[in-house]
Amino acid sequence: MTVTVTTAGLLPTGDGPYDVTVVGAGVVGAAIARELAGYRLRTALVEAADDIGEGTSKANTAILHTGFDAVPGSLEARLVREGHGLLAAYAARTGIPLERVGALLVAWDDEQRAVLPELLAKAVRNGYHAARLIGAAELRAREPHLGPGALGALEVPDESIICPWTTPLAFATQAVRAGVHLHLGCRVRGVGSDADGHTLSTSRGPLRTRYLINAAGLYADEFDRFLGHEEFTVTPRRGQLIVFDKLARGLVDHILLPVPTAAGKGVLVAPTVFGNVLLGPTSEDLDDRTATGSTAEGIRLLREKGRRIVPALLDEEVTAVYAGLRAATGQEDYRIRHHPGRRYVTVGGIRSTGLTASMAIAGHVTGLLAELGLDLGERRELPELTLPNIGEAFPRPYLRADLIARDPAYGTLVCHCEQVTLGEIRDAFSTTLPPRSVDGLRRRTRARGGRCQGFYCGAAVRALFEKERP
Amino acid sequence: MTRTERHVDVLIVGAGPAGLAAGAELADAGAGHVEILEREQEAGGIPRHCHHGGFGERRTGGRPRGPYARGGTDGPAYARRSVAAAVRAGAVLRTGVTVTGWAGPRTLDTTGPTGLGRITATAVLLATGARERPRTARLIPGTRPAGVYTTGELQQAVHLYGQRIGTRAVVVGDEPVARSAVATLRAAGVQVAALVTGRPDTPFRVRRSGLPMLTGAVVTALHGRTRLSGVELRHDDGRTTTLRCDTVVLTGDFVPDNELARRGGLTLDPGTRGPAYDAAFRTSRPGVFAAGNLLHAVERAHVAALEGRAVAVPVLHRLAGTDLPAGAGQPLLVDAPLRWIAPNVTGSGGERPPGGRFVLRTDRRLPRPLLLVSQGGRELHRQRLLLPAVPDRPFHLAAEWLDRVDPLGPAVRVSAL
Ligand SMILES: Cc1cc2nc3c(=O)[nH]c(=O)nc-3n(C[C@H](O)[C@H](O)[C@H](O)COP(=O)(O)OP(=O)(O)OC[C@H]3O[C@@H](n4cnc5c(N)ncnc54)[C@H](O)[C@@H]3O)c2cc1C
Numbered sequence: 001m002t003v004t005v006t007t008a009g010l011l012p013t014g015d016g017p018y019d020v021t022v023v024g025a026g027v028v029g030a031a032i033a034r035e036l037a038g039y040r041l042r043t044a045l046v047e048a049a050d051d052i053g054e055g056t057s058k059a060n061t062a063i064l065h066t067g068f069d070a071v072p073g074s075l076e077a078r079l080v081r082e083g084h085g086l087l088a089a090y091a092a093r094t095g096i097p098l099e100r101v102g103a104l105l106v107a108w109d110d111e112q113r114a115v116l117p118e119l120l121a122k123a124v125r126n127g128y129h130a131a132r133l134i135g136a137a138e139l140r141a142r143e144p145h146l147g148p149g150a151l152g153a154l155e156v157p158d159e160s161i162i163c164p165w166t167t168p169l170a171f172a173t174q175a176v177r178a179g180v181h182l183h184l185g186c187r188v189r190g191v192g193s194d195a196d197g198h199t200l201s202t203s204r205g206p207l208r209t210r211y212l213i214n215a216a217g218l219y220a221d222e223f224d225r226f227l228g229h230e231e232f233t234v235t236p237r238r239g240q241l242i243v244f245d246k247l248a249r250g251l252v253d254h255i256l257l258p259v260p261t262a263a264g265k266g267v268l269v270a271p272t273v274f275g276n277v278l279l280g281p282t283s284e285d286l287d288d289r290t291a292t293g294s295t296a297e298g299i300r301l302l303r304e305k306g307r308r309i310v311p312a313l314l315d316e317e318v319t320a321v322y323a324g325l326r327a328a329t330g331q332e333d334y335r336i337r338h339h340p341g342r343r344y345v346t347v348g349g350i351r352s353t354g355l356t357a358s359m360a361i362a363g364h365v366t367g368l369l370a371e372l373g374l375d376l377g378e379r380r381e382l383p384e385l386t387l388p389n390i391g392e393a394f395p396r397p398y399l400r401a402d403l404i405a406r407d408p409a410y411g412t413l414v415c416h417c418e419q420v421t422l423g424e425i426r427d428a429f430s431t432t433l434p435p436r437s438v439d440g441l442r443r444r445t446r447a448r449g450g451r452c453q454g455f456y457c458g459a460a461v462r463a464l465f466e467k468e469r470p
Numbered sequence: 471m472t473r474t475e476r477h478v479d480v481l482i483v484g485a486g487p488a489g490l491a492a493g494a495e496l497a498d499a500g501a502g503h504v505e506i507l508e509r510e511q512e513a514g515g516i517p518r519h520c521h522h523g524g525f526g527e528r529r530t531g532g533r534p535r536g537p538y539a540r541g542g543t544d545g546p547a548y549a550r551r552s553v554a555a556a557v558r559a560g561a562v563l564r565t566g567v568t569v570t571g572w573a574g575p576r577t578l579d580t581t582g583p584t585g586l587g588r589i590t591a592t593a594v595l596l597a598t599g600a601r602e603r604p605r606t607a608r609l610i611p612g613t614r615p616a617g618v619y620t621t622g623e624l625q626q627a628v629h630l631y632g633q634r635i636g637t638r639a640v641v642v643g644d645e646p647v648a649r650s651a652v653a654t655l656r657a658a659g660v661q662v663a664a665l666v667t668g669r670p671d672t673p674f675r676v677r678r679s680g681l682p683m684l685t686g687a688v689v690t691a692l693h694g695r696t697r698l699s700g701v702e703l704r705h706d707d708g709r710t711t712t713l714r715c716d717t718v719v720l721t722g723d724f725v726p727d728n729e730l731a732r733r734g735g736l737t738l739d740p741g742t743r744g745p746a747y748d749a750a751f752r753t754s755r756p757g758v759f760a761a762g763n764l765l766h767a768v769e770r771a772h773v774a775a776l777e778g779r780a781v782a783v784p785v786l787h788r789l790a791g792t793d794l795p796a797g798a799g800q801p802l803l804v805d806a807p808l809r810w811i812a813p814n815v816t817g818s819g820g821e822r823p824p825g826g827r828f829v830l831r832t833d834r835r836l837p838r839p840l841l842l843v844s845q846g847g848r849e850l851h852r853q854r855l856l857l858p859a860v861p862d863r864p865f866h867l868a869a870e871w872l873d874r875v876d877p878l879g880p881a882v883r884v885s886a887l
Pocket residue numbers: 023024025026027028029030046047048049052053054055056057058059060061062063064065186187188189215216217218219223237238239240281323324325326350351352353354355356357
């Protein structure tokens with residue numbers, strides 16, 4: 001299969017219209033493209049940024065949710081539950097870092113403790129049966145660094161941590177290798193529709209497609225308006241997060257959740273698959289869809305909450321601070337809707353669970369396409385994909401004598417804080433979707449993402465990027 | 471997992487000024503197999519990229535040549551000289567080899583292009599240095615644009631890789647290293663818009679005039695999408711302003727590279743965040759020593775080298791089996807506003823720190839402070855300093871009172887009046 005990834009110039013038009021075009025290469029759009037790649041369709045994945053996963057998908061809390069606390073009966077509840085199973089299995093097959101650390105939803109006062117049985121009952125209503133209540137003594141034994149005053153917890157053993165960057169990369173890579181065309185640096189500015197389909201006007205010229213999927217994340221409402229739909233408005237809800245040094249990893253064994261309130265799921269403390277500890281997110285309703293900066297107030301609030309949950313965490317060095325925007329739409333559910341007679345599916349409002357639900361959303365959306373009249377044909381298995389391991393749960397290349405014996409570049413460390421080797425950085429540039437920025441390289445290899453943030457390796461990593469860039 | 475296992479007499483982690491000086495001294499003294507491991511491709515440590523530093527001992531009467539010391543050589547020359555001395559003395563220097571962790575009390579695991587190793591040593595010396603805190607660790611809010619540097623990254627980008635930096639920079643910091651950043655930027659053709667310091671007064675003189683100094687100002691946010699567009703400041707009087715720039719260099723605010731020390735379970739000093747150590751550079755683990763900026767971030771290179779030479783004596787005792795047990799000393803604690811003291815364990819062998827004095831830092835300016843040393847209410851020593859103690863600058867405390875410490879008594883405290 002020839003790989004088609006374009007980044008500049010006019011879009012290819014020679015082979016007639018695409019059967020399906022997915023707009024937005026976040027984790028949701030990439031999952032949909034991968035699902036469609038399993039059918040004999042001409043599919044395009046169109047993305048405004050110059051890399052996949054550059055939107056909300058690159059900046060989240062990276063938890064594979066069970067959906068135990070979802071709104072029972074909602075579409076989100078079902079797709080999160082299904083997505084959890086699908087993505088856990090897929091991660092194991094492809095080498096996406098995932099650790100089933102489990103969550104402890106901690107009660108800090110009597111009122112909160114009284115809510116735990118309700119949450120347990122809700123979990124059961126959501127089809128999740130492995131949760132259980134644990135008392136203060138067991139809680140302290142399992143999380144000895146927890147702050148004083150924790151009264152008990154709801155244990156949710158299947159809540160897991162996952163790599164947010166490798167997941168969309170795996171989806172997009174598999175899709176592209178199976179023949180999906182990926183057009184990067186291609187912003188859709190308008191859509192003209194007729195009975196046979198749609199003509200997208202893009203920053204790289206027109207694109208003709210029979211069916212169209214809007215997976216534009218924070219811009220899904222604006223995209224809907226290109227087609228005359230005015231069903232919802234996205235209000236970005238910012239979540240700021242602090243990543244603590246790897247030396248803090250020993251302080252936390254589980255995802256430590258607060259009791260949710262009307263204001264949201266609250267601030268959690270969780271390990272990451274890279275061996276750090278995450279504190280966040282905040283929850284701030286904004287107007288600006290580009291406001292992915294952090295604020296003094298946000299950082300102060302997180303530190304105050306974190307000090308309560310795991311006091312010793314605050315003494316550790318901070319490795320990163322970042323923020324992501326949830327695509328909230330004022331409805332406690334996804335806004336996934338097909339438009340009969342219009343050959344168009346909106347995949348909107350994927351606020352805070354899209355990483356988890358991505359594969360189930362993809363299956364659901366494909367079903368909607370069939371309902372709109374698209375003949376999917378026979379489903380075929382995609383060739384397996386194996387990604388290099390960048391998580392801590394399995395030996396990284398720098399610890400593998402076999403790899404180093406074959407190629408000394410795997411024994412040459414470039415990024416010391418994250419132990420990233422020359423071999424891994426070099427390899428990243430010969431993949432199906434090579435990095436197009438130093439940040440893209442970091443998301444693929446972890447290079448320059450550690451505690452020194454480039455004090456030691458920044459210049460060396462940049463030099464390698466300049467030399468190898470596509 | 472196949473690892474090549476070996477035994478050496480002395481294993482030194484880090485080939486900066488401290489590790490190299492220790493290697494040279496020990497090999498010279500016939501310490502047996504002395505091996506220095508360095509994770510970078512080139513040995514030398516930080517001075518490798520300090521083209522503007524004045525390195526080495528201060529030469530009286532010399533023309534001011536660099537921001538750190540009068541006289542002396544530039545960093546790369548200093549690094550080359552240190553490397554040559556260690557190799558000439560017979561130390562085995564292996565570059566591109568990283569110590570990745572511990573496999574025993576004095577056994578370290580390594581990764582290098584020739585494979586995985588496991589080295590057990592009679593004496594281990596940690597000399598892993600210190601780094602500047604990056605933007606994230608300083609919790610500076612705002613966007614995450616390109617153009618944000620530490621001095622370390624900036625110097626490497628300019629001097630080792632010849633990379634393009636930007637056109638207009640703001641330098642932030644109160645420590646002498648800020649002057650190195652200014653010099654590096656100017657060498658790279660970058661206009662320096664301002665040097666910003668949180669201090670109420672100018673913390674040091676900058677060579678060549680024409681550099682605006684903004685005192686009493688802290689960075690409250692970074693602006694810009696893909697590239698930095700400005701640095702937001704809050705001034706003493708509550709005003710906020712934004713300085714337009716495409717580059718910011720965050721200097722100083724050093725933190726020891728203590729990962730190996732911590733992973734090895736060594737006791738850390740709460741003030742320095744480096745391993746707790748006594749005047750003989752003994753950590754809490756018998757046979758594991760430490761030297762250089764890992765112990766006290768940050769002193770000048772020749773201080774690190776001096777410690778490297780000084781640690782040779784206790785290491786030789788260790789090899790000869792004539793060393794005293796580690797961990798026998800009392801913790802040496804400081805009271806606010808003192809930030810830390812080094813060494814920070816009183817020790818047991820009657821050794822004196824290099825130069826016969828302790829080095830300290832304060833969080834607040836203290837005009838001619840009176841330093842008091844006491845143990846459980848018993849005064850051991852008092853000493854009036856003749857000069858003010860200033861944040862981020864070393865000042866010293868004499869060590870002659872060490873003999874008066876009760877080895878079975880409580881912790882020893884140092885306070886400033
Ligand atoms: C703080 C925070 C924490 C979260 N934690 C979790 C978690 O722990 N677990 C979990 O499962 N989920 C979590 N989420 C949710 C998850 O990150 C999102 O649901 C998911 O990333 C949404 O993916 P997406 O593909 O819909 O959107 P995006 O990743 O935003 O992708 C949309 C893409 O569309 C592109 N685009 C938009 N308009 C156009 C156009 N006109 N033309 C071309 N391209 C266009 C954008 O450039 C973008 O790349 C969290 C979210 C946030 C903000």
